[in-house]
Amino acid sequence: MTAIEVSGLRKAYGKHTVLDGIDLHVAEGSVFSLLGPNGAGKTTTVEILTTLQAPDAGRIIVGGHDLTKDPEGVRAAIGVTGQFSAVDNILTGRENLQLMADLRHLGKRAGRQRVADLLERFDLVEAAGRPASTYSGGMRRRLDLAMTLVGTPRIIFLDEPTTGLDPRSRHTMWQCIRELLAAGTTIFLTTQYLEEADQLADRIALLNGGVLVAQGTPAELKRLVPGGHVRLQFSDPAGLDFAAARFTDGTRDDDALTLDVPGDGGVSSLRTLLDRLANERVEPDGLAVHTPDLDDVFLALTATPAASATSATSAKESVR
Amino acid sequence: MTTTVLDSVTLFRRDITHAVRFPMMTISGIGTASFFLLLFVGVFGDALGADFLPADGGRYVDYIAPGIILMAAGTGTAATAIKVNQDMQEGLIARLRTMSIARMSVLTGQVVGSLVRTILSVVLVVGVALALGFRPSATPLEYLAALGVFAMLTFALTWIAVAFGLATKTVAGANSLSLILQFLPLISSAFLPTGSMPGGVAWFAEHQPYTPIIETLRGLLMGSGIGDSAWWAVGWCAVLATVGFFWSRALYNRPRGA
Structure with a gap:
């Protein structure tokens, strides 16, 4: 079964082409990672796949629904955690989750149960009564993800879920993602961290300048570059x-x-x-x-002509 | 349709929780109107009123209170524009847009919340006016009609404010734009009859939306003549609400980054 099927996706803002013919195939129950430097088009891709933006061209099926013909069907199947934690700062953690439960029409009792379960699962029970504005970065991300999960979506989009988190919070987040995967959820993950994609993803697509430069399992990708x-x-x-x-x-x-x-x-x-x-x-x-690590792959495949002229070390430094 | 109502109610409750937890914006709305009332009645009152009020005891506070009350509708919109803009910045609106919820409920919930907040705040402004000597001569039916006029204007301005909140990129921008709605009454018949103003200003004051609405409210509360102002008032509110609604809807559905 296919969770996400994309062919010939194009998007431009005026003359500036952001996505130039993207083909993606994400199997149900897998973690697919879209990897690329800043400005590669990762967020645009996520925004199109989650109905926030309209594509200029391309056929997109998400969760069995054609994105252009049935965006409401797509919305019902997905959950999205964007790059910035979209939580209501004035509401408490519990109220944020309850808001989602109400908007998903879970019903009073089921909604409350779901909120309690998620608070427990994301280690937010103690902080549940405090306004989200008092939460740490890691807690906000956990609350954000918990809010996404209130409706038990089959497909989850995570746009750079660990950017800006400390290593400990990052590992907690990874654990959450692995648990989701174990429950059969399909995960579409964008990241600029190679280690993250390596740790979590079944398949990785490398996006650079609006074009997919490579696609495959982490091991397959590593074999693409010399140096092993x-x-x-x-x-x-x-x-x-x-x-x-x-x-x-x-x-x-x-x-x-x-x-x-x-x-x-x-x-x-x-x-x-x-x-x-x-x-x-x-x-x-x-x-x-x-085997070469993903850093090598990333640098070899995403190097711009100008950057590849410089030595490997300096290119590496300039990327970081 | 039922989900629209259900989702709107959910988001309306959120708005009320905000107003209760973070009352500063509602208070500052009430404060601005009360401040103008104190300034014009207490400081300028005698000088301004003497110019045009009949010698037989017409009081300035009775003349300007209706205009100030309507100003409260304008000041309430700043909070609306800011809140909508914040939701936009914080990504909450993007989150709601990716969910399968009734499309316009996010905005209608906001508008209903603002309406309730502003109407509550106007009660306080009326209280301040009464304390300063405002003595309306309205019958219960006229009071009800006056409330209707106020609600109608608030509804229209709120939709415009929602559009302002969605159209601007920053909270500061949203606030600045809403100043137009707050201070437009200054050049209307709120403080002085338009006839006492110089040519161009008088023309603007006579033809801007606030003047017929203020005249209607003043007529209802103080028994001064309404004439065709009521029709103009209804017309202006309908136009503003329609423009605000469709503008907001277009902005809300607009793809991000475009």
Whole structure:
């Protein structure tokens, strides 16, 4: 089953093209992460998929409803937590949730039960009676997400849910997202944190300048860029010399007694390497596969022509 | 339709909770009107009234109280414009727009809330006027009609204020725009008869929406002649409410960032 199906999505503001033909496919019950730098078009994509903006072109199906023909059907199926916590500061945490329960027409008793459950689940019981304006950043995000969940949506959009949070709150948020996933919810997540996408997402799409530059599982994406290698560990210099003579494309480190052999970390290339080690009678003590991390992928695929001219390190710094 | 009413009531309750928890804006609305009443009756009263009031004891407080009461409708709109703008800034309106709720209930809830708040605040302004010597000569039926006129104007101005709140990018902008609604009565028949003003100003004062509405209210409360002002009053309120409603609706449904 498909939760979100997008083909040929385009959006421009005047002459400025924000999204230039996006195709997305999000399976039901999965976490899909849209990853990209600021200004890549992530928020615009979320705003279009959640009916806040109209697309210029493209076919979009969300939760089985055609977005342009049946936006109300889409709204009934989704929950949205935007980039900025959209909570009512004057109302208490409980009242914020109750407001959502009333607007979802849950009924008096069911609504109250749902509010109590969510306060418990998001660790907001103690703060429930305080105005949301007194909440910390992490608490506001949790309240925001809890408000989104009041109506038990099947598909949830999270637009940079952890931007600006401290590491602890971020991990709490990740835990919440994993629990949602376990309950069968489909999650569309945008983030500029590679680690977040790596931790949570089943599939990742890299968005840059309004175009998807790559799409796949985190592992697939990592294999797209060179730089992966297999590190062979030796116990003595003689072993290292012996191996280095046979694997001339390797990079040796005499202090660490290691030899890095290029390889993408895929199963078949690893099998080839192991066969070759056996044939050459090279016997390393240990072996570690180093796939490039998403940082490498991100930088390699989203580098603008100007940025790619500079060295990798400075490009990395300028992104951060 | 039933969900529209249900959702509007929910959002109206939210608005009332706001007014109770954060009464400053409602109070400042009442305060502005009361301040003008004190200023014009206490400070300028004798000088202004002597110019045009008949020598046989017409009192200035009776002349300006109706205008000040209607000014309270204008001052109440600042709070509305600011609140709508805040909801917009804080992303709450975006959240509500992604939910399957009756489309206009967000705005109608706000308008009904503002209407209730402003009507409550005008009761206090009337209290201040009475304390300063305002003595209306209205019958119960005329009081009811006066309340109707006030509610009609408040309703119209509130829709305009909602549009102001949605149209502006900042709270300060929303507040500034609503000043137009607050201070427009200054150039009307609220404080002086339009006949005593210089040419161009007199023309504007005679033809701006507040004047016929003030004349209607003054007629109802003090027994002065209404003439065709009542029709103009109804007409202006209908036009303002319609413009405000459709403008607000267009802004509310407008895609973000466009």
